[in-house]
Amino acid sequence: MQLDVTRKLGRRPTPRPLPQPPPPPPPPPRGLAGPAPFPLPQGRTGPATGHRVLLAPSLRVILRGLKAPPKARPGNPEQVFQARPLLAQQHVLGDRNLEGKQASEPLLVTALRTWMEKSLAQPRREVVEETGSPWQSLDTYSYTRYHPMEEIYQWMIQISEKYAGVATQHFLGMTYETRPMYYLKISQPSDNPKKIIWMDCGIHAREWIAPAFCQWFVKEILQNYKDNPRIGRFLRNLDFYVLPVLNIDGYIYTWTTDRLWRKSRSSHNNGTCFGTDLNRNFNVSWCSIGASKNCQDITFCGSGPVSEPETKAVSSFVESKKESIVCFLTMHSYGQLILTPYGYTKNKSSNHEELIQVGQKAANALKKKHGTNYRVGSSADILYATSGSSRDWARDIGIPFSYTFELRDNGTYGFILPAAQIQATCEETMEAVLSVLDDVYEKYWNSDSADKVTPATVVLGLLVSLVSIF
């Protein structure tokens, strides 16, 4: 595996030389109100095989250089993160790497990658609006409240601990402000190859109901896959990849500074202007329509296609898995819409009819729950023209089922949807997503038999019947 160190370190304005012997890491800042600092994974162990990693001296030198804390960004003196010394971690590896696959990369490389994933960028302490006491366990996590990023990070760790066999946390990339982006992979170990369902939430910072839904979705799948046959059968052939917050910097900014912020927090024009609309930054008809080249605009498409680290992280990953991804769902608010491609043209995708049919069925299922009306159509038809959207990009790299969901409401509260509506919104949206998954599942796996009907089995069946004739 090629280690792309610079990609993992995220974007920096100028390249930094490796420092000499590092200073000791600064103590965590004191006196900030709010929940306890993000629990640093001290002495954390991975999936069990019980080996300890011994590092070559040369590798230790490299790691020391990497772990020195970077300079704080101008204007954010408090946001310095600390890296943890590698040897404080116990990386548990054996013949298999942490994903349980036969190790195809050297142990030391795995150790480095794992260390970078777990410790290189600790999420910072943020001043959160609500100073409640942090919950202790997943049992008391409230899915009907909005959570600040720090709590979502903690939640992800707890999910991957509690559901260790089936839910794992993975590093996707770094945000502009060098925060780690993690996704959850929900997958039942099995020998058969799986198809992938991708879901991301919170590409637009102010759309808080979306990350709330991603968390709800994960909870529903994990709490019910054993007892609920509908969900259980999905996990036989499907893996879920869920990115609860895509635009982490922006999301945090809506908690600390501006509730109605939409874009990322990248700096432009010499620090005079901030933020790219990440959903205009994908490489599909980039900035051709419905987007702006002016950083001051709220639909600023960035300095170029996939110019933003968040977009790059999602793009690279989805691209690398595109043969397996059958469904790409991106969650937004508000408007109560299920949108199919495209936004950049009124032309329709090759499977437009099917997408509309599946979407309409999902809207019907949604409405049955609490009576909420959703409309279904292509973005250009029922919303407005957009270019560079993740949904359009996903469709154009070949992912067949690609939808944008615009959740509640219709404008009464808009982005600031009352927390009292989280439950109902998530319940009805869950019905819609399950409906889409049903249709996707039916399409690729025959519902009558447990196994996929492959050409091989058909030929075998023909041969057998031919033989029996003679």
Next chain:
Amino acid sequence: MREAETGRGRSRLHAGSAAGLEPRTPVRPGPRAAVNRCAPRWPVRALPVRVDARRTCRVDLEFTAERYGPEVADGRLGRCSARVVFRHQKPRPAVNVTCTRFMETSRRRREDFLLYKRAKRLRAPLGATSIPDSHGWIDPSLRPIWDLALLGSSYVMWERTTQTLQYYMAQLSSVNQWKTNEDAIDFDYTVLLHEFSTQEIIPCRIHLVWYPGKPLKVKYHCQELHTAQEGSGTEEGSAVAPTQPNNF
């Protein structure tokens, strides 16, 4: 869950038609037939639309009106039909709406007066207090403030709406003045409007004066972000034709 539809509060009527709707019963359009090419892309459903040579765009709507608010169980008030005419993509469409009777006049007057009494007793939090807060919470005691803010905003939004621009009130961001010592409620506030097709947030300073039974008076000034135009205007209740735009 009762459906919450478009937050447009289209209570502004064409001058000369029936009196404007009172506070407490803002109109919420409900779902209907498909939108087509002339109509803006709003969550509101419209019946087939006419475009004619003079580049006017006429939208005929049917919708249900309902009360909104957490305390209202069955909010249904009645049905309405409306004709909205946009000319040359200009804002401030002509609106002609007729509704089935929402409630008896006496009950409406009573409810207005109750709102008025609550508003008079209210000590509004002056300065920057977001209503709702970030989590969508509106303290029940502050609810009248939000209701009146929405009412004033609906006038502003109507003035700015075109075929392609549609507005919603995202948040009341500050109460600059809340005077109730004389008879009327004198309310000066800043609101954040969300324009749907551009996704921009537009701060507007609004000054409304309300006394139940009398026409509402609205003056406003909206900040345009970096396009040239700043928008401002004065509105009175529907019995009076709009006056010249007026900065304050």
